[in-house]
Amino acid sequence: MSAPRQTETPGFRAITGAVAWRSIHNFFGNPALLVPALIFPLFFFASFAGGLAAIGEVPGFEFSSGYTAFQFVFVLLQSAAFGGVFTGFGIARDFETGFARRYLLAAANRNGIIAGYGVAALVRAFFTWTVLTVIALVAGMQIGGEGIELVGLYGLAILVNIAATLWAAGVAMRVRSIQGGPLMQMPVFLILFVAPVYVPLDLLSGWIHAVASVNPVTALLEAGRGLISGDPTLIALAFAIAIALGFVFAWWSRGGLRSAEAAG
Amino acid sequence: MSDGLRAQVGQLARRSVLRTLRQPAQFVPALIFPLFLLAVNSGGLKDATNLPDFPTDSYITFAVAVTFMQGALFSVMNSGTDLARDIETGFLNRLALTPLHGAALLTGLLAGSIVLGVIQGVVYLVVGVAGGVEVAAGVGGAVVLVLLSVAVTTAFGTIGMFAALRSGSGEAVQGLFPVFFVFLFLSSSSLPLDLLTTDWFHAVATINPVSYLLEAFRSLLIEGWNAGELALGFGIAAAIFAIGMTAAARSLKTRLVRT
Numbered sequence: 290m291s292a293p294r295q296t297e298t299p300g301f302r303a304i305t306g307a308v309a310w311r312s313i314h315n316f317f318g319n320p321a322l323l324v325p326a327l328i329f330p331l332f333f334f335a336s337f338a339g340g341l342a343a344i345g346e347v348p349g350f351e352f353s354s355g356y357t358a359f360q361f362v363f364v365l366l367q368s369a370a371f372g373g374v375f376t377g378f379g380i381a382r383d384f385e386t387g388f389a390r391r392y393l394l395a396a397a398n399r400n401g402i403i404a405g406y407g408v409a410a411l412v413r414a415f416f417t418w419t420v421l422t423v424i425a426l427v428a429g430m431q432i433g434g435e436g437i438e439l440v441g442l443y444g445l446a447i448l449v450n451i452a453a454t455l456w457a458a459g460v461a462m463r464v465r466s467i468q469g470g471p472l473m474q475m476p477v478f479l480i481l482f483v484a485p486v487y488v489p490l491d492l493l494s495g496w497i498h499a500v501a502s503v504n505p506v507t508a509l510l511e512a513g514r515g516l517i518s519g520d521p522t523l524i525a526l527a528f529a530i531a532i533a534l535g536f537v538f539a540w541w542s543r544g545g546l547r548s549a550e551a552a553g
Numbered sequence: 554m555s556d557g558l559r560a561q562v563g564q565l566a567r568r569s570v571l572r573t574l575r576q577p578a579q580f581v582p583a584l585i586f587p588l589f590l591l592a593v594n595s596g597g598l599k600d601a602t603n604l605p606d607f608p609t610d611s612y613i614t615f616a617v618a619v620t621f622m623q624g625a626l627f628s629v630m631n632s633g634t635d636l637a638r639d640i641e642t643g644f645l646n647r648l649a650l651t652p653l654h655g656a657a658l659l660t661g662l663l664a665g666s667i668v669l670g671v672i673q674g675v676v677y678l679v680v681g682v683a684g685g686v687e688v689a690a691g692v693g694g695a696v697v698l699v700l701l702s703v704a705v706t707t708a709f710g711t712i713g714m715f716a717a718l719r720s721g722s723g724e725a726v727q728g729l730f731p732v733f734f735v736f737l738f739l740s741s742s743s744l745p746l747d748l749l750t751t752d753w754f755h756a757v758a759t760i761n762p763v764s765y766l767l768e769a770f771r772s773l774l775i776e777g778w779n780a781g782e783l784a785l786g787f788g789i790a791a792a793i794f795a796i797g798m799t800a801a802a803r804s805l806k807t808r809l810v811r812t
């Protein structure tokens with residue numbers, strides 16, 4: 290009589306890989322997911338950099354790389370954040386269809402589920418950023434920063450993407466329905482748009498200046514713009530904020546996972 | 554209009570209006586979201602008024618026209634989603650069994666859009682004026698602003714109905730929202746046509762009818778009375794209405810045959 294066959298429990302890396310692979314496959318195989326993720330940043334870039342180009346001539350507006358690069362940084366960070374939010378929509382959909390419950394049953398280390406979604410969000414973001422960057426360069430974007438500074442810019446975008454994915458995952462795992470979509474999206478939308486989107490902080494006035502001055506996204510934007518123009522500013526603060534947001538939202542998403550586990 | 558047709562329109566209009574008013578989730582975002590963007594954009598782009606030849610020194614007065622247009626875009630969603638729900642739940646099939654006239658159905662359904670247009674127009678105007686918007690055309694101009702808002706909202710509402718009848722899906726109607734936002738953004742929404750310095754953007758905005766709807770709103774806000782701009786604005790709204798209604802009526806016939 291042979292001993293019963295032992296089934297090996299998948300570890301963190303295997304779970305991460307499996308969840309990421311399925312999410313990436315869904316993303317690239319479904320035009321309804323792929324097209325908006327690609328079109329929205331390009332559309333924002335076209336309408337902001339193209340439609341508002343004259344803002345670069347406003348007295349007091351000084352940005353050596355020009356208005357296209359100025360807006361590129363905003364759209365890059367915005368697409369990083371919304372890439373994370375859209376991944377949250379996918380998590381919510383997985384819970385609605387019951388697929389995520391199968392993940393919970395199969396995974397011994399459930400942190401791997403969150404990590405898998407995170408990897409998928411990053412792959413999606415890389416794809417979007419590649420297309421966005423190529424189009425920006427074709428449109429004549431000037432880059433004043435050197436290689437290391439550009440690595441810093443994209444590194445900042447990666448941290449923003451991770452933080453936004455963890456935020457959205459936390460909401461999705463608590464609400465476990467696509468109806469939680471506005472809850473994932475609206476805070477991100479609000480915090481992004483009450484930052485210096487169109488002009489530098491110094492040119493803002495009134496309530497928007499007061500809000501933007503204390504908005505952490507302002508430091509991310511100013512650091513990103515400094516990096517692309519080769520005039521680094523607020524780098525340590527921006528990275529500290531992005532990393533801190535990542536840790537806070539990791540804790541938040543872990544709580545969401547516990548909530549999903551408790552719900553069964 | 555015969556008495557029977559009038560009664561049919563009246564019943565469906567009543568239903569449409571009540572349905573709109575009973576669903577705050579439908580009309581509250583249509584009020585809040587455009588006003589939030591107005592607050593953000595008028596703060597963030599205030600310095601645009603320092604550009605040479607910018608038509609006013611108050612950016613909020615320039616930007617509030619976009620708020621009216623964004624409100625109209627919500628009308629596409631509301632009218633279309635309502636009708637799509639009627640199709641999905643089988644309500645339209647039940648109506649098809651009655652001697653209901655197709656024109657009564659479409660006209661009645663638009664009543665919700667008209668009411669929403671009035672509410673939006675008044676709220677945007679009141680909040681805008683409280684925030685510093687000036688209406689160069691005075692009180693009469695404010696009334697015409699609301700009328701133009703209703704005309705544009707109703708015209709866009711017909712496109713929502715067409716999309717619903719064509720697709721029969723609320724999700725497909727929702728998918729139209731970003732498409733309409735593209736039209737809004739690729740127009741003179743943030744700066745006047747003359748100040749759009751990027752060639753391709755200027756070309757697209759010049760042929761985009763949304764630019765001329767915005768100009769009609771802005772003429773009342775910034776210039777005063779400009780018959781040409783107003784005629785163009787109301788004319789474009791009427792043309793969108795005619796095209797949308799014709800397309801919706803044809804789709805309705807097809808859908809009723811299918812059912």
